[in-house]
Each structure stands twice: as C-alpha cells, then as structure tokens.
Amino acid sequence: KNKSDHCVRKWKNHSDYCVLYSPHQITAWMEMVVKENPGVVSAEVYGRTFENKNITALKIGLNSTSSKKVIWMDCGIHAREWIAPAFCQWFVKEILRTYKSDERMHTILNNVDFYITPVLNMDGYMYSWQNESTRLWRKSRSAPPAGCNCNGTDLNRNFNANWGMIGVSKDCCSDIYCGSKVLSESEADAVTSFVQSMKERVLCFLTIHSHGQLILVPYGYPEIQRVCHPQMQVAQKASEAIKSVHGMEYTVGTPPMVLYPNSGSSRDWARLIGIPFSFTFELRDKGEFGFKLPEDQIQPTCEEAYEGARSIINYVHDKNFPVKGGSVAAATAAFWTTLLASCLTSATFL
Amino acid sequence: MHRCVCAALAVLSLVGASPTPGSAPPRSVPWKASRLDKPNEHVIFLQYGETEPALKLKETMPVEELNPTHYPARRAAAVAQHFLNARHGSPYKWFHVEQVQSATLEEIAGVGAKYHVVFSAKEGVCNSVGLCTADVLFPEAGGDQTAPQVQCSCEGPLAINASAQEEAFYRRLRGSNSPVTGNNIPDSFGFIAPDMKPLWILAGVASSFVMLKESNENTLYNLAQVANVTQLESEDKQLKFQYHVLLHEMVSQEIIHWKLLVTWAPAGGVSVLHPERQPHCHDCVLPPATAPKERSDPE
Numbered sequence: 085k086n087k088s089d090h091c092v093r094k095w096k097n098h099s100d101y102c103v104l105y106s107p108h109q110i111t112a113w114m115e116m117v118v119k120e121n122p123g124v125v126s127a128e129v130y131g132r133t134f135e136n137k138n139i140t141a142l143k144i145g146l147n148s149t150s151s152k153k154v155i156w157m158d159c160g161i162h163a164r165e166w167i168a169p170a171f172c173q174w175f176v177k178e179i180l181r182t183y184k185s186d187e188r189m190h191t192i193l194n195n196v197d198f199y200i201t202p203v204l205n206m207d208g209y210m211y212s213w214q215n216e217s218t219r220l221w222r223k224s225r226s227a228p229p230a231g232c233n234c235n236g237t238d239l240n241r242n243f244n245a246n247w248g249m250i251g252v253s254k255d256c257c258s259d260i261y262c263g264s265k266v267l268s269e270s271e272a273d274a275v276t277s278f279v280q281s282m283k284e285r286v287l288c289f290l291t292i293h294s295h296g297q298l299i300l301v302p303y304g305y306p307e308i309q310r311v312c313h314p315q316m317q318v319a320q321k322a323s324e325a326i327k328s329v330h331g332m333e334y335t336v337g338t339p340p341m342v343l344y345p346n347s348g349s350s351r352d353w354a355r356l357i358g359i360p361f362s363f364t365f366e367l368r369d370k371g372e373f374g375f376k377l378p379e380d381q382i383q384p385t386c387e388e389a390y391e392g393a394r395s396i397i398n399y400v401h402d403k404n405f406p407v408k409g410g411s412v413a414a415a416t417a418a419f420w421t422t423l424l425a426s427c428l429t430s431a432t433f434l
Numbered sequence: 435m436h437r438c439v440c441a442a443l444a445v446l447s448l449v450g451a452s453p454t455p456g457s458a459p460p461r462s463v464p465w466k467a468s469r470l471d472k473p474n475e476h477v478i479f480l481q482y483g484e485t486e487p488a489l490k491l492k493e494t495m496p497v498e499e500l501n502p503t504h505y506p507a508r509r510a511a512a513v514a515q516h517f518l519n520a521r522h523g524s525p526y527k528w529f530h531v532e533q534v535q536s537a538t539l540e541e542i543a544g545v546g547a548k549y550h551v552v553f554s555a556k557e558g559v560c561n562s563v564g565l566c567t568a569d570v571l572f573p574e575a576g577g578d579q580t581a582p583q584v585q586c587s588c589e590g591p592l593a594i595n596a597s598a599q600e601e602a603f604y605r606r607l608r609g610s611n612s613p614v615t616g617n618n619i620p621d622s623f624g625f626i627a628p629d630m631k632p633l634w635i636l637a638g639v640a641s642s643f644v645m646l647k648e649s650n651e652n653t654l655y656n657l658a659q660v661a662n663v664t665q666l667e668s669e670d671k672q673l674k675f676q677y678h679v680l681l682h683e684m685v686s687q688e689i690i691h692w693k694l695l696v697t698w699a700p701a702g703g704v705s706v707l708h709p710e711r712q713p714h715c716h717d718c719v720l721p722p723a724t725a726p727k728e729r730s731d732p733e
Contacts, residue, residue: 104623124711216618220658220680234716238687257716259687296684333533335503335644344685371656372530372558374682428700 091383101174102382107210110129110202113173114142121180126315131208131274132225134226139274153404155397156359157290158201158275161239161350163208163221164375165294166365167385172202172292175393192397195405196287199278205239218373222259232256237263238344240293242272243353246305251339251346254389256259260350262388275350280357287400288361288392289354295374296366298333298342299323299392302355305347306340318399329388331384332368340364361400365389386425395400396427397429463696487732500537500549507537510549514568516655517584518555518647523639523704525539525603525632526596530559534567547651557594559635564590572651581647599701603632607673620659633663633675636704640696641679643706654684661691672705674695678712691715 091102105113121199124144129137146153157174179198183189193393203209207225211218223236227305234257241252241262248254252262267273299319302312319336326334335342339349343366354362368377368385500507509523511531518529540548549570549676556563568586573579607614619634620626626634637660647653668674677694691712697705 113606216622219622222687257714283582344505373620374625374656374658376620376624376659378620379667
C-alpha cells in the first residue's frame with residue numbers, strides 16, 4: 085500500500101482518507117475523532133432520521149463558548165453522492181492535522197466553531213450501501229403519504245424556502261419529491277431548528293453535493309434575478325482556488341443560470357434567515373462517472389474542494405475578525421458590512 | 435492491459451454529416467421503436483445529420499448570444515456529444531464535452547430552437563482534446579419530430595486511430611468459447627475491471643443513441659451504470675450484446691432504465707436495436723443483484 089501521506093492521518097488507527105466509508109465505519113470514525121481530540125472536538129446530536137438514527141455534527145473549535153461565531157458544513161444530504169461525506173471527513177482531518185502548526189488555522193479555531201455533519205441523510209446513505217441496486221438512491225427513506233406508493237423525500241427540496249414552487253415534483257415516486265409539506269422530513273427539520281438556534285452567529289453555510297463541478301449561489305428560483313455581488317465574488321474566488329490545485333473548472337452561478345431552477349433547498353433557506361454566505365458545492369465529476377466517482381479521485385477532489393472551502397472560510401473569518409493594526413482594516417471591514425447589509429435587506433421577496 | 439496506441443491524424447476532421455463507407459447517404463429517419471410483437475423486425479435507428487437542415491423561409495428571431503457557462507449552452511453541447519458518440523464511438527472511442535467556448539440561440543417560429551455551439555471535446559481513451567462546432571435543432575413541441583437534429587464537425591486530434599485495440603478486442607471476443615458477461619459497471623465504488631472497460635465504453639456509446647433521441651432543452655443525460663451486459667450469438671460478423679443500462683437525467687434527477695441490443699464491428703460502427711425503456715422502478719432490485727464487496731476497516 086503506497087498511500088500518500090495525505091491519505092493517512094497518523095492517529096492510533098491510521099485512518100485512510102482516500103477510501104469510501106460505510107455508514108458503520110463513518111460512525112466509528114466520528115467516535116474516534118472525538119475521543120482522540122478532547123477539548124477540540126465534540127459530538128453534537130441534533131436530531132433523528134426517519135428511521136431514528138442520530139443526526140450528528142462534529143463541533144470543532146478551541147476554547148469553545150456559547151457565543152463564538154459558527155461555520156456550518158453538511159455533507160450527504162443526498163444519499164448517492166458518496167464523495168460528499170468523504171470530503172467532510174477530509175475537511176475534519178485537515179483542520180485537526182494543521183491547527184497546531186498553522187497559525188492561521190489556529191486563529192480561526194479560536195474565533196470560530198465549525199459544525200460539520202458528515203452524513204446528514206444517514207437513512208438514505210445506509211440504504212445506498214445495501215447492494216448495487218440501491219446504490220443510486222437519493223432521497224430520505226420516509227414513508228409515503230396517503231395515496232402514493234414510494235418511499236422518500238428529496239431533503240434538498242423540503243426546506244422553508246419558496247417550498248414546492250419550482251423544480252420539484254408532488255409525485256412521491258419522483259426523485260425531486262418535495263414532501264407532503266414543508267419540513268415534513270425530520271432531517272430537514274433538525275437542520276432548521278439547530279441552525280435557527282444559532283443563526284446570528286453563523287458566518288457561512290456550506291452544503292456539499294455531487295456531481296457537476298459547480299459552486300451554487302442563492303437563490304434557486306428565477307424570480308430573484310438580483311444576485312448579491314459579494315456572494316458571487318466570494319464564490320468566484322473559491323472557484324479560482326479550486327482550479328489552482330488540479331486545474332478543474334468549477335462553474336459559479338445561481339441554479340437558474342448554471343443548473344436548473346429549484347426551490348426548498350437548504351442553501352436558500354440559510355440565506356433567507358440571514359446567514360450572509362451560503363453556498364452549495366457540487367464536487368466532481370461532470371458526468372463521466374457521475375455519482376460513482378472512483379476512489380482514486382477522492383484525494384484530488386478533496387484537495388481542490390478544501391482549497392475552495394478555505395478560501396470562503398478565510399474570507400468570512402477575516403471579515404469578522406480583522407487583523408489588528410490599523411484603520412485600513414477597519415475601513416475595509418466597514419465597507420463590506422455596509423455592502424452586505426444592503427444585500428441582506430434586498431433579499432426579501434413575496 | 436492495452437497501451438493506448440493513438441495515432442493522431444491531425445488533418446482529418448470528424449464531420450457529422452459525412453456518409454459512413456458503404457452506406458446510403460445520411461438522411462433523417464424518424465424514430466422507430468421496435469415492437470415486442472414483431473421480434474424479427476429490427477430497425478437500426480438513428481441516422482442523424484442531414485446535410486441540409488429543414489429550414490424553410492420562416493420568421494426568425496434574432497440570434498441570441500448565450501453565456502457558455504450557463505445551462506442552455508451546456509445542454510446543447512451535451513446533445514452534440516451524444517451525436518458524436520453515436521456516430522463515431524466504439525469500445526475504444528468515447529467523447530465528452532470539456533468546455534463550451536461559445537454558443538448562440540436562434541428561435542425559428544414553426545421549426546424550433548437552433549443552438550450553435552463551439553466546444554472542446556475530450557476523447558477519453560487516448561485523452562486527446564479537440565474543438566468541435568455543432569448545430570443542434572430542438573424541434574418545436576407538438577410536431578412529428580421530437581428528437582433533436584444535429585450537425586457536428588470536430589478538428590484537431592480527435593480523429594484518432596484506435597483500430598489496433600479495436601481489432602484486438604474484436605478478435606478476442608469473436609474467438610472466445612464463452613460469451614462475455616458483466617454486472618454493475620462501474621461497481622459501487624466507481625471501479626471498473628480493465629477487461630470490462632471496453633464494454634463500459636461501448637455502453638456509453640450505445641446509450642448515446644437513446645440519450646440523443648430523448649434529449650430536449652429541459653434534459654441533461656449521462657450514463658450512470660451498466661446493470662448488466664451479456665454477449666449474444668451473432669448471425670453475422672458483428673459482436674452482439676444485450677445491455678441493461680441506467681441513465682441519469684439531471685433535471686428530474688431520475689434514473690431511467692433501458693434495455694438495448696447492441697452490435698459492433700471495427701469497420702462498421704455501433705448500432706442499437708430494440709431499445710426498450712423499462713418501467714420506472716422505485717424500490718426495485720435489479721437482476722442479478724450482488725452484495726457489495728466485503729470492506730475491511732480502512733487502515
């Protein structure tokens with residue numbers, strides 16, 4: 085086994101980050117990460133899936149208090165997008181690998197708590213691991229509504245953001261079924277309650293998907309034509325950071341521009357409640373392997389996505405915790421605050 | 435393991451409308467699905483690429499410049515990709531759109547929406563890249579034609595010569611005593627066994643016939659998986675396979691099952707017979723289902 089150093093994090097059990105983890109293995113890994121990093125990592129169970137499994141986030145930060153700013157990341161809201169949980173694992177590994185020696189990351193962890201949910205849709209993920217026939221499952225595994233015959237709701241159409249209006253289906257057998265009502269799904273409800281409870285502290289909301297190589301900016305419904313400029317700029321910088329790693333193009337835009345219109349997404353909901361920066365990452369590839377990205381692409385995909393995520397995180401952190409020393413920094417911070425405030429107030433719609 | 439022997443024929447260009455050797459000039463043939471009650475009737479469907487698109491003097495809107503990164507241009511390019519694969523693909527030749535460089539749209543009243551796209555395409559086996567130009571006409575809803583009409587030409591090193599590998603593959607399968615079969619390609623972890631790879635690529639090429647026919651401005655298709663493939667007895671010199679493929683449609687996010695009868699020989703290109711869309715299968719179990727590989731804990 086000739087794994088590169090980046091694949092293997094030398095904890096007690098030498099975890100390999102360049103393979104796909106089964107549901108059981110992810111749960112065990114999370115327990116290990118908490119155990120091996122006392123005082124830095126804790127597990128936060130913030131809800132239950134339809135099949136009553138825990139929905140767990142890893143809270144990562146130094147000197148955590150209840151008033152620290154927050155950065156949110158969730159992976160695996162769609163079951164078949166297996167590269168997404170792998171990226172959450174990689175992201176956790178990188179933070180923990182670097183914070184002691186990397187001053188910038190150390191500062192970030194002092195100022196910010198990360199809440200990282202490696203597998204949001206654990207029911208769906210588990211189902212997709214059952215056998216080859218279930219591999220391409222997308223939705224939750226909730227029971228069908230009366231009068232319809234198929235399990236599961238598309239969790240990323242179930243949030244309170246123009247729910248049920250466009251890019252959805254009311255047929256429960258559809259892969260974009262938005263649910264019998266808004267937040268009918270316990271998984272979407274759990275995220276909503278948890279993030280809502282700390283929304284003033286959340287600097288940015290990142291939700292990780294595959295595939296398509298896109299960075300999606302709110303909103304998914306075309307009625308909101310106006311796009312907040314800072315959002316696009318931050319996303320554009322992230323795309324450039326991604327490209328600098330392995331040359332991969334990640335297209336930036338709103339879903340109605342670069343993908344398809346849709347409503348009820350978690351990204352849109354997060355933006356609507358006032359979280360200033362909210363993005364969807366669609367990781368590799370562009371359709372050749374699609375959801376079945378080969379394991380030898382885990383490392384390069386995670387490396388580039390990590391740089392993209394860091395670009396956004398560095399920006400939102402530095403904006404809120406400007407480097408001490410001078411009026412230039414203060415003026416810049418003030419400029420962005422003003423710009424952002426105008427962006428927020430114009431985000432309402434009917 | 436075949437080493438990629440790709441002779442780049444720099445001057446030769448792939449032209450979508452040119453006739454294949456020995457065949458009648460291309461003409462637009464309406465879709466004919468084979469019917470289950472006539473098992474002996476088989477129709478080779480699909481000869482696209484009229485030399486003259488069916489444009490009469492109609493009222494036309496001005497030509498609109500499209501953003502090449504936005505989805506309308508990308509969907510049109512994907513249709514051109516399906517056309518390229520249907521026409522030029524083989525078990526050792528598979529094209530993917532790399533990047534759309536430019537695109538325009540012309541709405542033609544009474545006819546449809548005509549996209550003109552310029553895109554870079556990559557041939558996946560030999561990793562060569564070239565520039566393609568395509569006209570993709572999505573017919574207006576309600577007419578006889580539902581499938582898009584495509585003309586496409588490519589330049590640069592895309593006209594690669596993979597005949598050595600194709601011949602070797604052909605001879606191996608013709609000469610073998612046991613017909614080849616395969617399941618779940620790629621497997622759940624994206625892995626494809628080296629000797630299955632040409633069958634996977636052939637599935638992609640064959641699926642392109644279906645994806646091309648099924649495409650419209652509101653779809654974006656890819657091959658998601660080969661559920662199974664079985665080599666069949668062939669009456670002629672062609673290799674013949676029964677495929678069950680899963681296509682992913684991006685806008686609806688649906689997985690759509692198709693059964694295809696596919697023939698191929700090195701000189702003649704790929705043909706698809708008896709394409710059969712399978713009923714929507716929600717919690718279905720595909721035959722034969724296999725349990726995932728035993729996974730040891732990651733070390």
